[in-house]
Amino acid sequence: MAKKILSDWAISSQAAWEQVEGSTTRPRSPERTVKAHECAAPHAGEDIVWTALKDAEVGHKQAGGNIDCYNISPIDSPVVSMSKTIRATGKLHEWSQDDLNCPGPNAQLEGAAAGMDESKPIVELSNYCQIMSKVAEVTGTLEKVDKYGRDSEMAYQLELRYGELANDQEWAVVGTQQAKDAGSANALSSDPTCYPKDGITPQIPPFPDPEGVVTGARMMESFVPQLDDDVVIDASGAADIEGVENALLEAHLATYMKGGNPSYLVTDPKTAGIVSSFALAAGRHRDIRNERKLVNVIDLYVSTYGELDVVLDRNMEKGTMLLVDFNYTATPVLRPTADWPIAKMGDSDKRQILWEGTFSVLNTGAHAAVTGVDLTTP
8 A cells, every 4th residue: 555645634625525736545526636735734633534524424415426325114004004094082092883693593473572672782992092203303514515315304304204103103003912001101290209319400201111112101002902802813833834824714714704804914024925835835826828937926815705915014013914804994093193393402403203193993803813923944
């Protein structure tokens, strides 16, 4: 490596982007050359590398460079998106479901008196509205400088946070099996135990845990816990692909007998690979008209009990298959997604994004689920 000379380390806004005469450093802008003495004196501890590093925010537009930003992180929320959006009017959203009595013998004597009403009582259901929030913060400099691919850094960060919020909503519905919780704390609480001994600096509860959930916050109940127990089939004991398919058929039959007609099979990507192996395990084949094509996917599963369009959901809990009738799912919204500026506390701008709502399985027998699918060697 060539020995560096003094002009290699000359620092100024000019020398940072132009070739210094006699320097062995690769030029940033080779079309122009300046004399070493034309550069301002260097600051202590700084070298020409510092100039390139001081703009650490990726995406700045600089002379002689082209820095683009590529993001492949998915926004996947098919269950929430395909469910109807309805209005919630309180922290606890309530609805009801009804069903018919099971069929049975019915023969009466001529002229007999009317009997007793044997109709079933209407079932009251409910779920708590959960508050979800994200924050976008951008420094004043980063918002002001020119950037590749975007004019406003704040607008770009808001777009990312909105996508993350959509993923969080989907995860709360199908990525976990959380139980509903009315909550036990309020951020505006005046509990004296929340103050240190000096009684001066307030420590406002509740405090977030490492998982991003605030202790005492209201929690919505996820999809699977809202279903009837007899339409949720545990497939953890399935030893092979045939066993998984049998569990799927059992779940489909269970909801069918209750009157359910699900039309979608929503599953996580790994379990979808098991679904595509159903045909191979049973010796069923697809006619591809002598095309030179290998097909290993099932996008429509047809059983005795109906047709299911297969939908992949990256936010679905692993090993879970949901049989869904979207006529009987809803997303009640108490406060639609919105963002607003937060008071400045320094050289940065901050906006909060917030959504408050819940998820409703409008009829607990209209859907079915297969859980615990785990074939190490499908």
